[in-house]
Each structure stands twice: as C-alpha cells, then as structure tokens.
Amino acid sequence: MKPDSLICTKTQEEYPLHEARWQSKAGNLLDIRFKPTLDKNLIRQRAANLWRYREALPILDDSHIVSFGEGATPLQKITVDNVGVHFKLDFLFPTGSYKDRGSAIMISKAKELGITHVVQDSSGNAGSSVAAYCAKAGISCDIYVPKGVSEGKLVQMKCYGANVVVVDGTREDTAEAAYQAAKNSYYASHCWNPFFFQGTKTFAFEVCEQLGWKAPDTLILPAGNGTLLIGAYIGFKELLKAGIIESMPKIIGVQATHCSPLYEAFNEGLTYIPEIITLPTLAEGIAIAQPVRGKQMLQYVELSEGVFMCVSEEEIKDALIMMGRMGYFIEPTSAAVVAGVRKYILTAPPNEKIVSVLTGSGLKSTEKILKII
Ligand SMILES: Cc1ncc(COP(=O)(O)O)c(C=O)c1O
Incomplete structure (x- = not known):
C-alpha cells in the first residue's frame, strides 16, 4: 500500500503527510493521499459531532484536536x-x-505541527472560523479581508483576537496579499491548505x-x-x-x-x-x-x-x-x-x-x- 502523502497536483511529487507544508516546492497545489477507515458500528457509538469519523481524519494524536464539539448538523x-x-x-x-468543518481539521493539524502563527484570507466566514479555532488553539493569526466585508464577520474576527488586515482592493488582491504574507508564516487557507x-x-x-x-x-x-x-x-x-x-x-x-x-x-x-x-x-x-x-x-x-x-x-x-x-x-x-x-x-x-x-x-x-x- 502506498504511504500517506501530500501530493503535488501538477508533478505528482510526494511529501510526508505530516510535514508543515501547504504547497509543493514548485509552488503548486497539494492534495492528500490518506487511507481512511469508516466503521459504521464504531461510528454509531460515538458522540454526535464530526469527530465520530475519527479514523477518516488525518490527525495523528487526539491531544492535538481543537474542537467546539462541531458537526452532526441537522x-x-x-x-x-x-x-x-x-x-x-x-x-x-x-x-x-x-467553514468550521474545515477549520476544525486544519487548525488541529497546525497545532499538531507546532505552528504558532498563521495567515488566512477570506470574504468573511472562513476568516472568522479560522480566527475562532486559532483562539481555542492558542495560535495567533492575521486575517486578510477585502474592504466592504460584512461588519458582522469583521467584528467576529476581532472579538476572537485576530489581527485583521483590511485590503483596499478586490477579493483577488486580498488573496494575493495573504499569499505573499504566507511566505513567512503558515497559510491556513481554505483554498490552498489540503x-x-x-x-x-x-x-x-x-x-x-x-x-x-x-x-x-x-x-x-x-x-x-x-x-x-x-x-x-x-x-x-x-x-x-x-x-x-x-x-x-x-x-x-x-x-x-x-x-x-x-x-x-x-x-x-x-x-x-x-x-x-x-x-x-x-x-x-x-x-x-x-x-x-x-x-x-x-x-x-x-x-x-x-x-x-x-x-x-x-x-x-x-x-x-x-x-x-x-x-x-x-x-x-x-x-x-x-x-x-x-x-x-x-x-x-x-x-x-x-x-x-x-x-x-x-x-x-x-x-x-x-x-x-
Ligand atoms: C456562507 C457561504 N456559503 C458558501 C460559500 C462558498 O464557498 P465555497 O465555494 O468555497 O465552498 C462561502 C464562502 O465564503 C460562504 O461564506
């Protein structure tokens, strides 16, 4: 069986799954090869949240899980x-x-990797979600948002303690600003991060x-x-x-x-x-x-x-x-x-x-x- 890996979507180059990497060395998108286990009997006995599919989620150690008990929505x-x-x-x-579905796993992984600071860009919801999970994990974050984002989302990010960077430009300009900043940090991006x-x-x-x-x-x-x-x-x-x-x-x-x-x-x-x-x-x-x-x-x-x-x-x-x-x-x-x-x-x-x-x-x-x- 092939090992669990991060795989470059362009060249198929492989990296260890559990390494702090969100893009390939050549700057391409990464996908994940991971063999999940889904045991219906085991799942049935678990609490009603998304961690009931534990063996299908690529976090090594339970102690790194960052969770609000999310999931199992009606x-x-x-x-x-x-x-x-x-x-x-x-x-x-x-x-x-x-977005909490994604943040729960991505920020648990960041914690597992020993990461202490992340950047993210968002039209609002992904930013506030990442900010909340970072607050729970004790990870600091810079969230880039385009000017004109809904005030409710902005206030929410700030309340979670995120450093909010408002970009005077389009959604694409915002993504580019975060991408540049991520060169010196870990990109907790809902688009890039597999x-x-x-x-x-x-x-x-x-x-x-x-x-x-x-x-x-x-x-x-x-x-x-x-x-x-x-x-x-x-x-x-x-x-x-x-x-x-x-x-x-x-x-x-x-x-x-x-x-x-x-x-x-x-x-x-x-x-x-x-x-x-x-x-x-x-x-x-x-x-x-x-x-x-x-x-x-x-x-x-x-x-x-x-x-x-x-x-x-x-x-x-x-x-x-x-x-x-x-x-x-x-x-x-x-x-x-x-x-x-x-x-x-x-x-x-x-x-x-x-x-x-x-x-x-x-x-x-x-x-x-x-x-x-
Ligand atoms: C409320 C809401 N619905 C849907 C989306 C669509 O996102 P995606 O296509 O990335 O799943 C977003 C993205 O920010 C969102 O905030």
Missing part, C-alpha cells in the same frame, strides 16, 4: 416550491458557517449517515472556491471506496450570474478558468473570479455527471425572503444556493433525492439583508 426536509429537498443546516456551526478539505469532506459522511448510509441522487452546493464542493466529492469518493455507497451523487455547483467563471468554463468545455468580467453580487462568499482550485472543481463536477448553474440577484433576494418566511435566517450567499435549488427542481427527474445546504447565518449580514427586505 439534515432537514424543507418543501421548496412543492418539492421536498433535504437541507443540511450548516449555518448552525459554532461560528455560524460550514487539510481544510479533510474537514469539509465530513459533510458527505454526515449526509450519508443521516440518509441511512445511502447517497442522495443530487447534491446542490455553492461554487465559489469550492471548499464544500471539493470536500463533498472527496467524502463521497471515500464512501464509495469503502463500499458503503454504490454511486456518486450528481453535483450541481451554483454561482451568481454576476461572477460565474466556472459556469462559463464548463459550458464552453474549457479545462481552465477564463478571465471574466464581474459585477458586484449579494452573494459575497461565491464572488470568486479566479478560484485557486477551479480546475479541480470543473473536473469533479464533470466526473459526478453534474453541471454548474447561475442565479440572478433577483433570484437570490427572492430565495432569501422565501427562506426567512419559513423561519430560516440565512445570509445572501446561502440564499444563492437555495435559488439554485429552485431552478434545478424545475427540470429535475421525478422522485430524486436532493440534498443541499444552508451554509451561513444571516446574523452576520444584517446590513445587507435589511436592504433586501
């Missing part, structure tokens, strides 16, 4: 336009978004377990940097390899029409992300013009026999209000995914089991939501 059937759709309520995570995806893959484990150890037919997920989409693909792939499920769900990635590089690339049959013209969108979390792992996202959606779709600003607003009227207070980026669900079900095959997600709490974006309602 999977709730909600009727959308007369169709029952299962939604994971991931806005109920400790910091108010699904351990983040080892956390977001628990989304797939939970969905599968909550459906009675079965895969859904279709997954409808946000498509910004793909932290959930890629993680879900990895998780379902591991469930397939473990013989727990028989087929991969079809993955539908949702983008905002105002910033839709993956949608454009996919429909033009490109294997790279083209330069695109963007417009401002309410869905700040998926407003990513050049996703670092864009190629991987295109590949995984294609392998799953899914597609990318786009939603307009009006559709995002309508979905946000619709969910609010049903008692779900979610942020505009999450509403974009719901708008994608509404569009998908118009042409969905009958009786499909559809799973989607409510990714982030509305409480952090009240100033934006006030303008919508």
Whole structure:
C-alpha cells in the first residue's frame, strides 16, 4: 500500500503527510493521499459531532484536536416550491458557517505541527472560523479581508483576537496579499491548505449517515472556491471506496450570474478558468473570479455527471425572503444556493433525492439583508 502523502497536483511529487507544508516546492497545489477507515458500528457509538469519523481524519494524536464539539448538523426536509429537498443546516456551526468543518481539521493539524502563527484570507466566514479555532488553539493569526466585508464577520474576527488586515482592493488582491504574507508564516487557507478539505469532506459522511448510509441522487452546493464542493466529492469518493455507497451523487455547483467563471468554463468545455468580467453580487462568499482550485472543481463536477448553474440577484433576494418566511435566517450567499435549488427542481427527474445546504447565518449580514427586505 502506498504511504500517506501530500501530493503535488501538477508533478505528482510526494511529501510526508505530516510535514508543515501547504504547497509543493514548485509552488503548486497539494492534495492528500490518506487511507481512511469508516466503521459504521464504531461510528454509531460515538458522540454526535464530526469527530465520530475519527479514523477518516488525518490527525495523528487526539491531544492535538481543537474542537467546539462541531458537526452532526441537522439534515432537514424543507418543501421548496412543492418539492421536498433535504437541507443540511450548516449555518448552525459554532461560528455560524460550514467553514468550521474545515477549520476544525486544519487548525488541529497546525497545532499538531507546532505552528504558532498563521495567515488566512477570506470574504468573511472562513476568516472568522479560522480566527475562532486559532483562539481555542492558542495560535495567533492575521486575517486578510477585502474592504466592504460584512461588519458582522469583521467584528467576529476581532472579538476572537485576530489581527485583521483590511485590503483596499478586490477579493483577488486580498488573496494575493495573504499569499505573499504566507511566505513567512503558515497559510491556513481554505483554498490552498489540503487539510481544510479533510474537514469539509465530513459533510458527505454526515449526509450519508443521516440518509441511512445511502447517497442522495443530487447534491446542490455553492461554487465559489469550492471548499464544500471539493470536500463533498472527496467524502463521497471515500464512501464509495469503502463500499458503503454504490454511486456518486450528481453535483450541481451554483454561482451568481454576476461572477460565474466556472459556469462559463464548463459550458464552453474549457479545462481552465477564463478571465471574466464581474459585477458586484449579494452573494459575497461565491464572488470568486479566479478560484485557486477551479480546475479541480470543473473536473469533479464533470466526473459526478453534474453541471454548474447561475442565479440572478433577483433570484437570490427572492430565495432569501422565501427562506426567512419559513423561519430560516440565512445570509445572501446561502440564499444563492437555495435559488439554485429552485431552478434545478424545475427540470429535475421525478422522485430524486436532493440534498443541499444552508451554509451561513444571516446574523452576520444584517446590513445587507435589511436592504433586501
Ligand atoms: C456562507 C457561504 N456559503 C458558501 C460559500 C462558498 O464557498 P465555497 O465555494 O468555497 O465552498 C462561502 C464562502 O465564503 C460562504 O461564506
């Protein structure tokens, strides 16, 4: 059996899995080769949190685990336009978004590696999540955010004690500033750092377990940097390899029409992300013009026999209000995914089991939501 490794996505060069490295020596993205074990009987006996899949999570020593008891979010059937759709309520995570799945594993790994300082860049949720886990781990952090980020997210990061660096530029300028700073630190990036995806893959484990150890037919997920989409693909792939499920769900990635590089690339049959013209969108979390792992996202959606779709600003607003009227207070980026669900079900095959997600709490974006309602 091949050893657990960090693997360069371009050259296949390998590095030890448990070394403080977030990119290859040549500066390329890394993936992880790690053999997980998923023992249903053992899992069943464990506490209701994402660490119940312990043998599938690449942390060597339990004493390094940094956790708020996160995970095992409800999977709730909600009727959308007369169709029952299962939604994971991931806005109920400790910091108010699904990013805690990734941060729990990535910051536990950083602690295990003896790292004392990290940098990160974010449109808000990943930054506040990393800041919270760093606070718990006793690791200091610099979080780079673009000017105009939601105030709730900014306040949250500051309250956790993060050093917040506001970049007077685009989301891409912010990522570049953090990337440069990371040369002298450890990049706890939800895009670059492969351990983040080892956390977001628990989304797939939970969905599968909550459906009675079965895969859904279709997954409808946000498509910004793909932290959930890629993680879900990895998780379902591991469930397939473990013989727990028989087929991969079809993955539908949702983008905002105002910033839709993956949608454009996919429909033009490109294997790279083209330069695109963007417009401002309410869905700040998926407003990513050049996703670092864009190629991987295109590949995984294609392998799953899914597609990318786009939603307009009006559709995002309508979905946000619709969910609010049903008692779900979610942020505009999450509403974009719901708008994608509404569009998908118009042409969905009958009786499909559809799973989607409510990714982030509305409480952090009240100033934006006030303008919508
Ligand atoms: C609330 C929310 N939903 C969805 C996303 C989409 O992210 P990704 O495509 O990286 O999973 C983000 C990213 O910041 C977010 O904050």
